[in-house]
Amino acid sequence: MLRATNIDSLSRGTFDVLVLGGGINGAVAAAALAGRGAKVALIDRGDFAGFTSQESSNLAWGGIKYMESLEFRLVRKLCRSRNRLLRSYPSSVQEIRFYAAHERGFRHGLFKLFLGTWLYWIIGSFFTKLPRLLSRRTIAREEPIINVDGCDGGFEYSDAYLVDNDARFVWGFVRAALDRGALAANYVESLGARREGGAWVARARDVLSGRELSIRARVIVNACGPFADAHNALTGQRTRHRHIFSKGIHLIVDRLTSSRRVLTFFADDGRPFFVIPMGNRTCIGTTDTPVEVPETHVTPEDRRFVLSNINKRLNLPRPLTEADVIAERCGVRPLAVQDGSGTDDWMLLSRKHAVEVDREQAHVSIFGGKLTDCLNVGEEICEVVQALGVALPRPAARWYGEPGEDERRAFFEEARQLGLDARTQPRSSEALSARLWRRYGAQALGLLEEIRRDPRMADPLIDGAEDLRCEVAYAARHEMITKLEDFLRRRTKIALLVRRDELSTSPGLREACRILFGEAAEPKLEEYFQEHGARQPAEGKAPLTAQPLR
Incomplete structure (x- = not known):
């Protein structure tokens, strides 16, 4: 088996880079480094994309909500990343229309939000279809499932989504790393690492068999997502950044509308709330709840919140109940904060990533991030690792994208x-x-x-x-x-x-x-x-x- 063969090989020789964590950040780091010619090992204590990266909204969006906090540079960066994903993965990442109903009395007026979609379109390099202003009559005709009571119109704009699921998209990067010579193994846990003879020696354990092994590497990249802080503590790394967590959940139900649009509302707490197509199913959510630890679960309150909000905003033959729920998604967003910044208010935090480097110890930590920004993370890790002395024999090689x-x-x-x-x-x-x-x-x-x-x-x-x-x-x-x-x-x-x-x-x-x-x-x-x-x-x-x- 591929996994067993790779585990046997992890203890042989010295790798250029050991990547810890097989979520989106770790997967793109491994794919980028292997594609550029580095000798790479990738391990995850669970399955690849087995935690935060399997619980997203399946959206690759440019961060329109960050315009409210005037983070235009971040929005520009995310829009450019979204556009690159659309060009590079035309089968997997596709443009989709967001169809937003606006309730009277919302904190921002309809026309202000509509102008915001035009600014978003401009910041996004005019890459998608034009935004459109919607009247109540237009919404009732085009999307009769939307309850227009209390609504004064709406707007439509474009972003992108994953046609398949997020975890499958992450696996594509792991597969790309393997195809370019990387060694990767799931269910292999890092127990910590130490510097020895100019390299890192990581203790690892096969979670399934209990077998322990040592992995040598010149550089360690900590891409453990919500567990990055805990692993840094194991290796004695002190960083300026750390994580706080916000929980999001989605409920999967039978398909509610045949249109291929993301229906967009503002939930009772004012946060964006989506009805997302998923083939013959519909994904509803998300919530945004501060939590103290990465391990979370869907609570009865979470289900009531989602079902209550969707039942208020859609004209359904009957209200959705828990019996209609086919499956649930629940995960945390690891939000990067910097000590002393005074920005622990999770409501004000964006999903931007931060890469922190300990040059003396050749240790790299990735904080935060989101799927849309993944290609930037891969490129940035290549630059950092090269600056730490690892030669990349193919510095201009394209490491991402669909076949020709x-x-x-x-x-x-x-x-x-x-x-x-x-x-x-x-x-x-x-x-x-x-x-x-x-x-x-x-x-x-x-x-x-x-x-x-x-x-x-x-x-x-x-x-x-x-x-x-x-x-x-x-x-x-x-x-x-x-x-x-x-x-x-x-x-x-x-x-x-x-x-x-x-x-x-x-x-x-x-x-x-x-x-x-x-x-x-x-x-x-x-x-x-x-x-x-x-x-x-x-x-x-x-x-x-x-x-x-x-």
């Missing part, structure tokens, strides 16, 4: 000859060829070859999800699936689309587990449902477990 047009044309021509799109499921949100290209790029040609040899490889396995048998087989070989949750929640978004009680009785899930884990399939199934629980199944269906949802 020739590869794209070759794939779609092969897919056309194979008649692939005729196999697209009736309820699918896109053609099968488009989805395979977005998720696998040039590697999708290998999937076409498997389908050509055995047409059954194009069959979806799990009701309610679009993932094919050949995709499960590919994940088993190449995507370092260690636990069932890695597959259901991060390499795919099945756990966000299919209710747990349906999963617990799914024959397709059992078959997927046999492909992924072989003889260990049943224990992996039991482990997943014991950890995450399952609702009671429909009458006559036997559950895998009888655990309640947590």
Whole structure:
């Protein structure tokens, strides 16, 4: 297995850089450094993108809300980053319209906010479609699901979103790092590190087996996200920056509207509140609650807040209740603050990142950040590591982006000859060829070859999800699936689309587990449902477990 081979190799030789943490910051750091020719190791104590980076709103936006606090330089930077993502990942990051209803009496008037969208468009280099002012009548005609009572109009503007899920996008950077020679392993925990003989020696532990190992590297990059402060304490690093945390949650329900727009409101507390398309589902949120620790969960109050706000603002056949919730997302935003800055008020903090360098010890810490800004983080880490004396043999190499047009044309021509799109499921949100290209790029040609040899490889396995048998087989070989949750929640978004009680009785899930884990399939199934629980199944269906949802 790829993971076992990589773990065996982590203790051999000295790496140029050891990256700790496989969220978005760590993944882009590893991809950028490996792409530029550095010898890189990447470890995470959980799965890649297994914490904050799997709990986002799936938006790659330029930070329009930071205009209220007059952070125009940050907005400019984020808009340029958004535009670069749109150019570099046209299949994965796409423009989407934000459709905002404005309530009378809101702290900013409608026309002021509309002018703000024009300024946002200008700051964003005119890269997206023009903003548009909306009357109540227009909203009622175009989006009848919106309750216009108490509304004096609205506006529409553009930003971007991830067509797939955030964790899958992060995995793409991990895969890119691996393809360029990096060693990466999930479920390997750093126990701290010390300087020895001009290099770092990190103690690490395989979380699954308990095996301990040492990893030598000239430079350490702490990309542990919300846990960066704790790891700095392990290595004796004293930094000017630290984190405070804000919790955000989303609820996933059946699709509420067929339009491909993000419906935008201002919740009762004045914060932006979204109804985001997610294929055949809708994602509602988010909250913004200060918390003391990174580990969080969805509370009854959180659910009531989201459901209450959405029921007030939409015309639904009946109010949404907890019974309508298919899945939940809950995570913290690690907000970077600087000691002595007096800016601990989380309501005033942006998601901008900070990179702090200890040049004497060759240690780098990344604080804060967001998905939109990820390419900037990768470039900045390359500059910092090079300044610390690590040679980058390919300093101008492009380390991000989708494959070139020739590869794209070759794939779609092969897919056309194979008649692939005729196999697209009736309820699918896109053609099968488009989805395979977005998720696998040039590697999708290998999937076409498997389908050509055995047409059954194009069959979806799990009701309610679009993932094919050949995709499960590919994940088993190449995507370092260690636990069932890695597959259901991060390499795919099945756990966000299919209710747990349906999963617990799914024959397709059992078959997927046999492909992924072989003889260990049943224990992996039991482990997943014991950890995450399952609702009671429909009458006559036997559950895998009888655990309640947590």
